[in-house]
Amino acid sequence: MFDRLDKMNFETAEAHCDGPCGVYDPAQARIEAESVFMLTKKILDLKRPEGDDAKAHAAYQNTLTRFIAIKEERAELAKHHVLVLWTDYFKPEHLEKYPDLHTLFWKTAKLCSSCKQEVSREHAQELLDNIKKIHEMFWATKNKDVEWYLASQ
Amino acid sequence: MENELPEAGWKERILFFLGKRTGVLVEGNSMLPTLKDGDAVLINKKAGFETGDVVLANHPFKQSVKILKRIGEISADNKFSLTGDNADESSDSRSFGAIPKSEILGKVTCRLK
Numbered sequence: 001m002f003d004r005l006d007k008m009n010f011e012t013a014e015a016h017c018d019g020p021c022g023v024y025d026p027a028q029a030r031i032e033a034e035s036v037f038m039l040t041k042k043i044l045d046l047k048r049p050e051g052d053d054a055k056a057h058a059a060y061q062n063t064l065t066r067f068i069a070i071k072e073e074r075a076e077l078a079k080h081h082v083l084v085l086w087t088d089y090f091k092p093e094h095l096e097k098y099p100d101l102h103t104l105f106w107k108t109a110k111l112c113s114s115c116k117q118e119v120s121r122e123h124a125q126e127l128l129d130n131i132k133k134i135h136e137m138f139w140a141t142k143n144k145d146v147e148w149y150l151a152s153q
Numbered sequence: 154m155e156n157e158l159p160e161a162g163w164k165e166r167i168l169f170f171l172g173k174r175t176g177v178l179v180e181g182n183s184m185l186p187t188l189k190d191g192d193a194v195l196i197n198k199k200a201g202f203e204t205g206d207v208v209l210a211n212h213p214f215k216q217s218v219k220i221l222k223r224i225g226e227i228s229a230d231n232k233f234s235l236t237g238d239n240a241d242e243s244s245d246s247r248s249f250g251a252i253p254k255s256e257i258l259g260k261v262t263c264r265l266k
Contacts, residue, residue, distance in 0.1 A: 011177055013177045013219040014218055015237065
């Protein structure tokens with residue numbers, strides 16, 4: 001009777017990684033940060049319609065609202081990808097080599113929040129600059145020379 | 154592999170039926186080659202722990218998620234560093250830090266066929 005145990009009632013314990021096993025790339029954060037930068041630029045460049053044309057005002061409000069909504073969403077996604085790299089990919093041995101790692105990630109996450117709240121071209125650019133630093137740090141840990149590029153340029 | 158887990162013998166099976174062992178199914182590959190996805194193990198919740206033991210623990214950040222890892226180090230302040238045998242596919246104390254003894258639920262005593 002002891003040969004066969006009913007495993008159906010066993011609870012499950014995880015023995016895996018939190019992310020897609022071993023697959024990380026700062027490109028995810030870069031793409032979202034680029035969207036935030038472009039949307040910030042579009043919001044700042046958007047011209048308010050002159051006169052009382054109701055249709056033109058509706059179209060303006062609609063476009064502005066869409067830009068804002070997508071910027072909010074993309075800034076949150078950028079933060080998510082930055083946090084995943086920070087907490088799941090980077091390990092204590094990386095911290096020894098890059099002592100400012102925590103400061104860089106902390107400031108980058110905060111910049112994502114700033115870009116979500118504000119319409120600041122400077123902060124959106126700063127966010128991209130920080131993600132470039134993360135990109136360089138990340139690929140250096142893998143001893144790979146991966147060129148930084150922007151999809152929007 | 155160091156600290157290879159034994160197969161469950163009749164004594165462990167009787168202890169399970171007496172309620173002295175808990176059964177747990179393994180999900181994932183972080184404990185390869187010691188344990189693979191789908192393996193079943195028995196846990197002794199009353200056992201003491203030492204470095205090298207495979208243990209069941211509460212995930213420090215995910216409520217109600219339990220993890221199976223090996224004790225890599227026990228610090229002077231009784232914090233346990235847990236690691237997966239398959240480091241490339243493991244989220245462990247390298248990312249979530251050492252965990253207190255109170256979060257370790259039991260020691261894996263054997264693997265079930």
